Amino acid sequence: MKHLKAINKKAQRIEQHIAAAHGDIYALQQGGGSPAARPHYPVGCSIVFSPGWEVDSAGGTAGLCQPAERDLYDCYVTCYWPAQVPDHYNNYPDWTSKCASATKDWRNIDLVFP
Amino acid sequence: MTATVTPLSLGEFHEFRVESVDFLYLVPSGGIFAVSPAGRQAILLLREQPLAADELLAALIDRGYAKDDAEEAIRELFEARAIRDPRGHQDLPQEPVADFPLQSLVLNLTNQCNLSCQYCYEFGEDKVATPDGKPKFMSETVAKASVDHLLASSQGRRAIHITFFGGETLMNFPLLKWVVHYALGKAKEAGQYLDFSLTTNGTLLSPEIIDFLVEHSIGVTVSMDGPKEMHDALRVYANGKGSYDILAPKVKSLIQKHNTRPIAARVTLTQQVTSVKEIFHHLRNEFGFAEVGFAPVTAAPKRLYTIENNNMDRIFEQFKELAVEYRDWAIAGRMHGFSNVSDTLAELHAGINKSHPCGAGLGLVGVGPSGDIAPCHRFVDSDAHALGNVMEGGLDKGKQKEFLDKGHIGAKFDCHSCFARPLCAGGCHHEAFVRYGDTGHPNLHFCDWIRGWTDLCLNIYGEIAVKNPAFLDQFEQRKPLQ
Structure with missing residues (x-):
């Protein structure tokens, strides 16, 4: 200055x-x-290249870049926007800690009752 | 839609000018900046009346400043919040976090004393202690629990500190020795750096004790009130005899032998003892204390020793003269030893902005012989101020919160417009309790004094910053809480 x-x-x-x-x-x-x-x-889904999880080139879900189950919690951690998932920063830092692999462990994502 | 242009107005700062340099002490943050002539002109213009940014710019250009220069000055002042949108709210420091880690423990090894100083806050007319039925000397069990409490509550601190206090601390020297050995072992296990200090009246120092203090680098503060006639006015034995002649040779021997830590004197000023300069030179030159600090006695109004207003002015004049001496020494690169100045300069250099006047009940607690935890040594043994007991569950978080909420600057409305609040934060909790019966009451009887002192020290800080900035390097390392 x-x-x-x-x-x-x-x-x-x-x-x-x-x-x-x-x-x-x-x-x-x-x-x-x-x-x-x-x-x-930059953080967040709008600026990070996160290729689609809707359907693959064959019209199914087997060949997606990331598993369809990832959709359950993709707004968690990666996005600052207040989405309808538990917030990572303050209240639920461990929400997905038991989910090591989305396809296999998605049932282990905690239930949260705010 | 057209936006309404908000006029700018002055932020909260205290101005001072040294050696034709203009300085701003930004009150909400504690930042000290030197300001350019263009910046200073912008402040003068806004002092006359609030102006919109473009009006202020035009006025500066009118006064001969280049457009770019003027724009930059306005922007910088705005960004540092020296000027601001008047709708802005007031900034006060936030509450500290609830689990603030402990840094300092004051152990009152005993509440007994071999002297009977009339102004003593522990035994005098304004005492807050209720020692009846409580142990007079701390036991090893209580000391151990206290040290364990410090270590458990200081998680994450690299350096922690134990101060020994009394009563007369040295009346329980065996426990002091025990604590030093025990606590050092524990701190080593925990990987923390631990150091010690003690406050004493000096009358019980012996060669054996001095050797121990030197060996363990224990910092020593001696309570002394100056030359014989002043010291003996109030610092007396129970039979009324002064203590100067007893302590003088012992303290001189301590200062001569203790080469591992600087030895400090702590002087209590009273209605009877006000010759600050004479006391300072006696203790600094004839005794060789590294530092001498002064504080007015804490007492209710109208005690025989309570300083009356005219004497407070006299004391301030002498503080000023000594502080100017300090400044000249500092510019010449020499250590003067008037610790009231160095303590204030250290805080100004860091730019601290206190939420509470001191660390009492926050990073520091006192523990009495009974194990009761007090906000600091001055509240030890007071049932009304106890914050739990080290033997029974440790610190009571509820009581601690109540104490801290009361003492927070946000609760002291009188302070909210004062430029000295970042350093003062309302002043000593204990002083407030003795004067007003409420630890959270601002010490209004000292306001003019504190503002005068803060302004004086800002000027000294500014002058040192201009003439010998290297002197300020010594304040880079934060001193532990005293």
């Missing part, structure tokens, strides 16, 4: 915070911004 010079440690942190906010969105291919700004990588 040019007009404010940070003198104490708190001021230096404020300065870093402001600098980080300036580089809020940028392309990862271009180096990913300043270290202070990390982690600012």
Whole structure:
């Protein structure tokens, strides 16, 4: 900053915070911004390439890139949007912990009664 | 749809100017910034009246600043919240997390003392302790439970701290020795760094005790009130005889031999003892204390030793003169030893913004001989303030929360417009209880004093930052809670 010079440690942190906010969105291919700004990588189903789980090229579900069962909880963890699944960040960090493989273990996803 | 333009107004900060540099102490955050002439001009304009951003920009351009420069100044001030949208709410520090890990334990090894200082908060007229029927000396069982409590409650802390206190701490030296050995072993097992300190009146120091303190790098604070006539005014034995002559040779020997930790003196100022500069130079130069700190006595108004207002002004004048001396020494790169200044500078350097005035009941607790846990050593043995017992279930989280909720800056409405609140947060819980009967009451009788002191220390901080910034490096490491 040019007009404010940070003198104490708190001021230096404020300065870093402001600098980080300036580089809020940028392309990862271009180096990913300043270290202070990390982690600012894109998350969520709208920007991650998550190929379809509806039907495969033959019209069935056997050849999908990810199993159809993954649909049960795909909004969990990968998406910040408040979907109708338990929230990973605060209340149900272990919701899918017993589900190691979607096809085999999907029945083990916990029941949640908020 | 047209958006309504909100005028900008000033945020919350305290300005000071040193050596033709303008500084802002941003109150809600504790940040200290030097501000450019353009930034300063923007502040002056907004002080006259709220202006929309484009009006402020036009006014700055009118005063000869380039458009880009002026825009940048406004944006930076806005981002640091020195200027803001007036509809913004007030920022107060958040509540600390509920399971805040313990860092410091004060063990009152005994509530007995060989002196009868008239102003003593443990035995004097304003005592909060209710020691009847409780043990006078702490047992190994209680000490062990206390140390175990500290280790169990300090999970995740790299460094923890035990302070020995009394009564007169050294009246229970055998237990002190036992605790040092026991706690060091336990801390080693837990992989934590543990250090010790003690507060004493100095009269019971012996060569054997001094050797032990040196060997284990135990920090020592001696309660002393200055030269003989001042010290002996109130720090007396039960027969009224002063304690200066007894402690002076012992304390000098301690300072001479103890080379592993700096030795500090802690002076209690009273209506009778106010010669701050004389006391400081006596203790610093004739005794060789590394640091000397002062605090006004905690007492209800109108006690014989309670400092009256005119004397508080006199004390402040001397604090000021000593602080200026500190500043000049600091600029020359020398350690002065007036610890009231260095403590404040350390907090200003970190830019701390306190939710509570101190760590009492939060990262620090006191334990009395009965095992009762108190918010700090000053509340030990007080039934009304006990926060559980180390022998019976440890810290009572409910009582702790009640104490902390009361003491939180958010509950002290008088403080909400004060620029000194990031450091003061309403002041000592114990002082508040003695004065107002409520640990959560702001110490309003000290407000002018605290604001004067904070402003003085900000100026000193600014001047050191301009003239010898390397001196401030010593404050990079945070001191453990005292």
